[in-house]
Amino acid sequence: MARAKIALIGAGMIGGTLAHIAAREELGDVVLFDIMEGTPQGKALDIAEATAVFGSDVSLKGANDYSAIADADVCIVTAGVPRKPGMSRDDLLGINLKVMKAVGEGIKTYAPNAFVICITNPLDAMVWALREFSGLPHKKVVGMAGVLDSSRFAYFLAEKTGVSVEDIHAWTLGGHGDDMVPMVRHSTIAGLPLPEVVAQGWISQDELDGIVKRTRGGGGEIVALLKTGSAFYAPAESAIAMATSYLKDKKRVLPCAAYLSGEYGLRGLYVGVPVVIGKDGAERIIQFSVNDDEKAMFAKSVESVQGLIAACKTIDPSLA
Numbered sequence: 001m002a003r004a005k006i007a008l009i010g011a012g013m014i015g016g017t018l019a020h021i022a023a024r025e026e027l028g029d030v031v032l033f034d035i036m037e038g039t040p041q042g043k044a045l046d047i048a049e050a051t052a053v054f055g056s057d058v059s060l061k062g063a064n065d066y067s068a069i070a071d072a073d074v075c076i077v078t079a080g081v082p083r084k085p086g087m088s089r090d091d092l093l094g095i096n097l098k099v100m101k102a103v104g105e106g107i108k109t110y111a112p113n114a115f116v117i118c119i120t121n122p123l124d125a126m127v128w129a130l131r132e133f134s135g136l137p138h139k140k141v142v143g144m145a146g147v148l149d150s151s152r153f154a155y156f157l158a159e160k161t162g163v164s165v166e167d168i169h170a171w172t173l174g175g176h177g178d179d180m181v182p183m184v185r186h187s188t189i190a191g192l193p194l195p196e197v198v199a200q201g202w203i204s205q206d207e208l209d210g211i212v213k214r215t216r217g218g219g220g221e222i223v224a225l226l227k228t229g230s231a232f233y234a235p236a237e238s239a240i241a242m243a244t245s246y247l248k249d250k251k252r253v254l255p256c257a258a259y260l261s262g263e264y265g266l267r268g269l270y271v272g273v274p275v276v277i278g279k280d281g282a283e284r285i286i287q288f289s290v291n292d293d294e295k296a297m298f299a300k301s302v303e304s305v306q307g308l309i310a311a312c313k314t315i316d317p318s319l320a
């Protein structure tokens, strides 16, 4: 059986890390694409030269021409610019929207059957725009943010409670901004919902509130430390989990930015919800029960996403 082909559009910090993980895990042949001449070729060759060490029989190629992504099974999009200290994700909108247009058209021409995972920020608006520009079915285009935000939430909980990250199931929904919605009632440690964990005295309500706040600002915390860019290891791992679930038809339930057609009372936009990822892409959206507080937080987060989509339509009238 032919190996899967994974096209990484954007060969920067996340793109290079994705290539490294995909090669190590023998997930498929990797093509790194970027507009910078030499960068995708150099990173592909560097990782290819390590395959004999880690014993992986995949090919790695770098390219500056979209024809190289032809017939890719998966495209992971990181093309664009990341945040610098003092910038919000939304500040990236104008620049990255133009990039999504070029990428969307490249995917439409060369890889129309791919499962597409967008990582470029501001995520929920960029994945929406990328889907519009590419014309691919909504189920085949998703955004990566929830896996990362939930992983940060789980890590902070593990650190505070002294329980293995493997026994924590944390969920964040809504848009990938500072008003994302960590789902405290639906997140569990060894099956116990977090309010129960607080009631049993493992952590105090104040500590839990602090963790929720830190999760919401998790991206900014890394930007402030790195100073020259944003997180890349955890975002890359998160997108690989999504690609793996698609390629292996694992049907994992992962929080992803998915297109809503009535779920959660919303239509016509992308926002973070729990999704079954299998061979058909975003196969099913899971509906969490939401109480009034959660509904209000979700609505606020969705409002920000709707504002960004409206801004995209103003900048590029072809999207209106």
Ligand code: A3D
Pocket (backbone or CB within 6 Å): 009, 010, 011, 012, 013, 014, 015, 033, 034, 035, 036, 039, 078, 079, 080, 081, 082, 083, 092, 096, 099, 102, 103, 119, 120, 121, 123, 144, 145, 148, 176, 229, 230, 231, 232, 235
């Ligand atoms: P960086 O290392 O700058 O890589 C971006 C790459 O995109 C560079 O190599 C550019 O040359 C390339 N590029 C720019 N324009 C184009 C184009 N038109 N076509 C192809 N390639 C192009 O950034 P990064 O890898 O650190 O981050 C990439 C994106 O991911 C940024 O928008 C970040 O904000 C975003 N990001 C999202 C998350 C989420 O959780 C959603 C987390 C971290 C970063």
